Amino acid sequence: MPHADSAVGSQAERAPEIPAELTIPKLFLQKARQYGKDRVAMREKEFGIWRPITWQDYLDNVKHIALGLIKLGLQEDDKVAMIGDNRPEGLMAEMAALCARGIGVWLFQDCLMDEVRYIIDHSDAKFLVGEGQEEVDKALSIIKDCPKLKKIIYDDPKGLRHYKQDCLISLQEVQQLGRELEKEKPHLFEELIQKGHGEEIALLFYTSGTTALPKGALLSHHNMLSMGRSLMEIDPCEETDDYVSYLPFAWIGEQMMSISCGLQVGYTLNFPEDPSTSQENIREIGPHVMFAPPRMYEQMTRTVQVKYLDASWLKRMFFKFATWAGYRYADLKFSKKGIPFHWRLLHGFAMVTVQKKLKDHLGMSRVRNAYTGGAAMGPDHFRFFHSLGVNLKQIYGQTEVAGISVVHRSADIKFDTVGHPIPGTEVRIAEDGEILTRSPSVFKGYYKNPEATTKTLKEGWLYSGDKGFIDDDGHLVVFDRTKDVFTLTDGRPFAPQYLETRLKFSPYIKDAWVIGDRRDYLVAVMCIDYSVVSNWADQRKLNYTSYQELSQMPEVYELVEKQIRQANRDLPEVAKLRKFTNLYKEFDADDDELTRTRKLRRAFVEKRYKVIVDALYSEAGSVHIDTAIKYEDGRQVQIVTDLKIIPITA
Amino acid sequence: MDGATASKEGDVILELKDVAMYFGKVAALAGATLQVHRGEIHSVIGPNGAGKTVMMNCISGLYRPQKGEIYFKGERINDFKPYERAEKGMSRTFQKVEVFGGMTVLDNIRLGRHIHMKTGILSGSVYLGKTAREEIENRKFIEEEIIDLLEIEHIRHKPVGMLPYGLQKRVELGRALALKPDLLILDEPLAGLNLEETEDMARFVIDVNEDPRWNITCLLVEHDMGVVMDLSHRVFVLNFGNMIMDGTPQEVQNNPEVIKAYLGEEDLYATRR
Numbered sequence: 001m002p003h004a005d006s007a008v009g010s011q012a013e014r015a016p017e018i019p020a021e022l023t024i025p026k027l028f029l030q031k032a033r034q035y036g037k038d039r040v041a042m043r044e045k046e047f048g049i050w051r052p053i054t055w056q057d058y059l060d061n062v063k064h065i066a067l068g069l070i071k072l073g074l075q076e077d078d079k080v081a082m083i084g085d086n087r088p089e090g091l092m093a094e095m096a097a098l099c100a101r102g103i104g105v106w107l108f109q110d111c112l113m114d115e116v117r118y119i120i121d122h123s124d125a126k127f128l129v130g131e132g133q134e135e136v137d138k139a140l141s142i143i144k145d146c147p148k149l150k151k152i153i154y155d156d157p158k159g160l161r162h163y164k165q166d167c168l169i170s171l172q173e174v175q176q177l178g179r180e181l182e183k184e185k186p187h188l189f190e191e192l193i194q195k196g197h198g199e200e201i202a203l204l205f206y207t208s209g210t211t212a213l214p215k216g217a218l219l220s221h222h223n224m225l226s227m228g229r230s231l232m233e234i235d236p237c238e239e240t241d242d243y244v245s246y247l248p249f250a251w252i253g254e255q256m257m258s259i260s261c262g263l264q265v266g267y268t269l270n271f272p273e274d275p276s277t278s279q280e281n282i283r284e285i286g287p288h289v290m291f292a293p294p295r296m297y298e299q300m301t302r303t304v305q306v307k308y309l310d311a312s313w314l315k316r317m318f319f320k321f322a323t324w325a326g327y328r329y330a331d332l333k334f335s336k337k338g339i340p341f342h343w344r345l346l347h348g349f350a351m352v353t354v355q356k357k358l359k360d361h362l363g364m365s366r367v368r369n370a371y372t373g374g375a376a377m378g379p380d381h382f383r384f385f386h387s388l389g390v391n392l393k394q395i396y397g398q399t400e401v402a403g404i405s406v407v408h409r410s411a412d413i414k415f416d417t418v419g420h421p422i423p424g425t426e427v428r429i430a431e432d433g434e435i436l437t438r439s440p441s442v443f444k445g446y447y448k449n450p451e452a453t454t455k456t457l458k459e460g461w462l463y464s465g466d467k468g469f470i471d472d473d474g475h476l477v478v479f480d481r482t483k484d485v486f487t488l489t490d491g492r493p494f495a496p497q498y499l500e501t502r503l504k505f506s507p508y509i510k511d512a513w514v515i516g517d518r519r520d521y522l523v524a525v526m527c528i529d530y531s532v533v534s535n536w537a538d539q540r541k542l543n544y545t546s547y548q549e550l551s552q553m554p555e556v557y558e559l560v561e562k563q564i565r566q567a568n569r570d571l572p573e574v575a576k577l578r579k580f581t582n583l584y585k586e587f588d589a590d591d592d593e594l595t596r597t598r599k600l601r602r603a604f605v606e607k608r609y610k611v612i613v614d615a616l617y618s619e620a621g622s623v624h625i626d627t628a629i630k631y632e633d634g635r636q637v638q639i640v641t642d643l644k645i646i647p648i649t650a
Numbered sequence: 651m652d653g654a655t656a657s658k659e660g661d662v663i664l665e666l667k668d669v670a671m672y673f674g675k676v677a678a679l680a681g682a683t684l685q686v687h688r689g690e691i692h693s694v695i696g697p698n699g700a701g702k703t704v705m706m707n708c709i710s711g712l713y714r715p716q717k718g719e720i721y722f723k724g725e726r727i728n729d730f731k732p733y734e735r736a737e738k739g740m741s742r743t744f745q746k747v748e749v750f751g752g753m754t755v756l757d758n759i760r761l762g763r764h765i766h767m768k769t770g771i772l773s774g775s776v777y778l779g780k781t782a783r784e785e786i787e788n789r790k791f792i793e794e795e796i797i798d799l800l801e802i803e804h805i806r807h808k809p810v811g812m813l814p815y816g817l818q819k820r821v822e823l824g825r826a827l828a829l830k831p832d833l834l835i836l837d838e839p840l841a842g843l844n845l846e847e848t849e850d851m852a853r854f855v856i857d858v859n860e861d862p863r864w865n866i867t868c869l870l871v872e873h874d875m876g877v878v879m880d881l882s883h884r885v886f887v888l889n890f891g892n893m894i895m896d897g898t899p900q901e902v903q904n905n906p907e908v909i910k911a912y913l914g915e916e917d918l919y920a921t922r923r
Contacts, residue, residue, distance in 0.1 A: 047793035048806065159853070161860065276804040 018229055018440075023196035023221040025099040027263050032059035035266065039239070042088045045273040045281055053088055058095075061088075063189045064178030065096035069127060070188070071177040072151055072169075076101045079123045079204060083107040083116070083138070084131030086245045086271050089155040089171060091258060093129040094249070098202055098221075101192055102127075105204045105216075106250035108596045110589070115214070117142040119206050123216060123447065124148050129171070132156035136163065143167060198222035204447055205252060207399045216447035223402040227441040228260025230422040234407060235369045241267040241288035244363075246278040247296070251597060253374060256403035257291050279303075282363035290370040294377035295598050297370075297392070298504055300362050301384050305507035306532055322354035326387025333386065334413060355388050364390050371395050373404060373418075375599050376478075378501025382415040394418045396478055400462055401425075402441040406476050417475035427476055433467040435478065484602060486517040488574045499524075499567065499575070500600075506563040507532050511587045513600055514577070515613055521578040523616040525609065526560050527551075527586045533559070548641060551582040557646055564648060579616050581643045583609075584625065612643065621645055662721075663688045663833055663867050664709065669718030670891075671704050678704040680891040681718065686833070691859050691868045693878045695902075696888035697911065702871045703745060705888070706837050709869070710742045711735045722833070736765060741826040742835035745871075747818045751811025755821050758810055759796055762828030763788050795863065796824045800854060816847035823854060827864075834858070835869045840877060852877050879903065887911070 035041070035055035042053040053061075069080065080097035082104065084090050094104045105123045107116060116138055120128065125148065128139050132154060139152040154160065155171040181188065202221045206214040237243075243262060247254045258269055267288075272281035308319055329347040332339045359365050370385070373395035385392040396418035397404030406427060408419035421427045425439035442462045445453035456463050467479040479485050479495050486494040496514040503512040503524070510529040516522035530547050533556060537544060544550040560582060568576045587593040593605050606613060615623035622642045629637050664686040671679040679701040686692045694702050707713040709720060711732035720727050722738055730738070741762070749758050766788065769781045777785075797803055800820050805813060810821050819839060826834055836855065840848045858864040872878050878885060878899070885902045887894040889911040895902065902908050 047790070047798060048803070049793075159857070274801075274803045280804075 018226050020198050022198050025193040040268050042269045044271040061092045062095045064175035066100040067181040068174035068178035069100050071181045074100050078102045079105050079125040080127045081105040081125035082129045083135050108250045120146045126150050129153045133159035205399050217399045218444040219402050223441045224260045227402040228264050237265045239266040242285050244270045244282045244287045246272050252399045286366040288368050293374040294372050302507045322350035325350040330386035376497040379415045380505035400443045405437050417477050435464045435466045435468045437462045490574050502567040523579040524577050525583050527583050548584040579647050581645050665721040667719045669715045671715045677891045690883045693870045693882040693885045700888040701891040739832035741829040741831035743822045743826050745838045747822050749810045756806050759824045759828050762825035800824050816843050834866045837871045840874050
């Protein structure tokens with residue numbers, strides 16, 4: 001019962017008015033009519049050229065897909081699953097499913113067969129819209145186990161010449177069916193849209209889950225729209241803005257930017273040519289708003305750091321000066337005291353000489369607001385972007401609130417908090433520290449899982465499972481998953497993510513896993529960044545053949561130790577790392593070690609690498625590993641190696 | 651692959667009649683006779699030094715055989731220069747990649763397209779009307795048919811010399827395809843590639859062979875037996891310059907002489923599988 005708690009509630013600002021009967025398709029129809037052929041709804045880079053899709057094209061495509069789906073037997077509340085890279089067709093299929101009164105389900109592009117099977121079966125999906133051969137292959141191999149799946153739709157026929165299965169149909173054929181139906185019943189499409197109500201379910205969203213099987217969160221049209229409207233109240237976007245959509249649609253953050261916010265504002269969505277060109281394409285577009293999980297920003301920081309290591313002496317000097325001035329400027333800004341004139345001057349000089357160009361290379365020249373959320377971000381990364389003059393903000397949210405509930409305000413950014421609740425959202429802290437949220441965006445429950453629903457939803461309050469507190473300025477501070485918080489030897493709570501993100505600020509370290517809940521001291525398992533460390537090793541003429549061999553070289557251990565000492569600095573004695581080892585492989589979502597959004601699944605890795613953990617807490621100087629690795633193509637390789645264990649003395 | 655059924659009697663695109671090539675007294679190729687039909691993937695196999703590359707060099711015009719005749723599309727091409735053979739619709743890739751390392755991927759591929767550019771230096775310097783139109787058409791072809799097919803969008807503007815070997819091989823194939831040839835000679839396209847790259851390359855070869863937009867006849871020299879047997883409609887076996895046999899993959903696999911000469915060297919050639 002939230003009311004009985006010693007809650008430090010945040011006063012809710014007034015929620016923006018959204019009519020209860022408004023749905024995503026209604027809004028879509030309204031916008032498409034308003035903009036018609038005059039404005040570009042989406043852009044996709046194809047064959048080396050950015051090709052525009054106007055709102056009229058968008059509407060026509062959606063209409064024909066929607067009617068085609070109906071012709072194929074889609075009924076009210078039927079689920080349409082979608083998988084594939086970000087591309088206009090994916091979004092059109094989703095919108096079409098909603099317009100036809102279906103419910104959208106997104107899958108991660110890199111989902112393994114078992115995950116696809118589970119989600120398709122659990123969601124009762126009737127249609128699966130995939131991109132090309134890869135998705136079709138996945139779907140065909142599970143269709144026997146998912147009897148409810150009727151049709152597999154694809155939009156890229158490449159490599160599908162010899163596929164003759166009856167359950168396959170191309171998106172073009174679906175659209176053709178739609179055109180035929182339109183001739184018979186020209187008003188059907190609009191009638192369907194007008195039937196909708198905001199409280200109906202729009203999306204069935206599977207949460208990645210660091211602990212158990214994915215759960216399907218039911219989100220209504222109203223959930224989605226109210227969340228988007230609230231965010232846009234704080235940081236308004238304009239219809240002339242550009243946004244680059246390159247993160248998986250199966251991540252709620254991308255849905256929030258592309259649908260919840262995008263549709264209400266009417267900004268242009270840009271789709272990269274290929275996942276591997278997205279960074280380049282972002283630079284070409286120069287988006288006005290960005291939202292990505294920390295790993296994307298970490299990757300950008302790493303790119304800059306690696307370029308720095310390779311740069312000439314003069315360039316390095318300039319960069320050093322610019323970051324020094326930038327950091328100082330950012331810290332002054334954070335402290336909210338005035339910025340003295342000479343610092344403004346120095347910062348201006350750094351801007352002109354280095355940072356303007358750096359921002360351009362990162363595609364951030366025009367960014368008005370950049371958001372990060374979904375996991376903890378280290379203060380070092382955060383400061384780095386502010387030193388460049390990028391207005392990076394933390395947000396806090398989850399799938400269950402249709403995206404986000406708490407965000408930094410522009411003039412009030414603290415890098416160890418996530419900010420204030422968005423309008424219409426109340427946040428409370430329960431007695432045990434759990435974060436509770438109440439807002440119009442709180443979801444309707446888990447699909448076919450009443451137990452989890454009653455555990456999570458109590459009297460309109462969402463029990464997040466995250467721990468946190470509200471600081472003196474009214475900012476929410478998130479401790480991360482409740483069960484992830486450590487208790488140190490002196491009884492203090494400690495979030496391992498804090499130390500991990502600090503370690504990851506080093507370009508040489510890709511992942512870090514800190515262990516030490518209720519133990520005598522903290523230890524870590526490190527994953528080196530192969531491309532950066534191999535480059536480093538090449539320059540030193542070190543010989544190696546594989547990740548495994550490179551990670552175990554004494555020189556690399558020295559390098560990693562140096563990074564750890566750096567991170568250990570200014571930490572209290574009990575929170576310092578005492579021992580570490582380099583893992584023989586990177587953590588991988590395909591091995592269940594990470595979630596699809598690259599969060600570490602602690603319980604799982606602790607079980608899997610028990611030998612290593614035990615050795616780290618023993619007197620041993622090394623640990624013997626004899627294990628099998630399975631590759632994606634089914635090959636199995638036996639790995640036999642000895643991992644060194646390096647103590648870090650004060 | 652439905653190897654046997656596909657090699658039905660089509661018209662002959664390439665014919666070698668008793669072609670021989672000597673280096674001093676060494677007979678690198680001692681009278682090879684071969685017919686390649688339109689639409690086939692025809693492989694040439696043989697142990698190291700069997701004369702496979704010599705044969706390819708004779709066909710593409712790098713060497714001139716001392717004996718025998720080569721017909722391409724019914725025309726005797728013994729005296730044709732390599733570029734004339736390219737104009738006739740023949741292109742090739744090399745065992746060791748021969749790309750222009752300092753040029754970008756796009757420039758390398760464009761170079762292959764040069765043969766189809768009809769406008770000259772003068773109109774090119776003005777770049778109006780026909781010249782601009784031609785350029786746009788060729789760009790369309792390169793982007794939509796080659797870069798998209800070979801999945802090299804992300805390296806379009808990278809200098810080829812900086813790319814890993816597997817990608818360089820892909821670029822070389824792209825350049826050969828830019829000619830839009832009728833006959834594509836692939837000299838060990840899989841040598842030095844890892845498993846994933848091998849699978850990709852095999853897929854591209856099947857694509858250009860089967861896709862109605864390409865329908866390219868392929869003459870393939872390869873050591874990877876698994877790929878050869880999967881891909882080919884017909885296989886031609888050479889040993890020390892002498893032809894052992896020419897038949898379907900099944901026939902070749904069952905021929906004791908072939909097994910003795912080539913397939914028997916299990917340890918040498920089977921390691922990649």
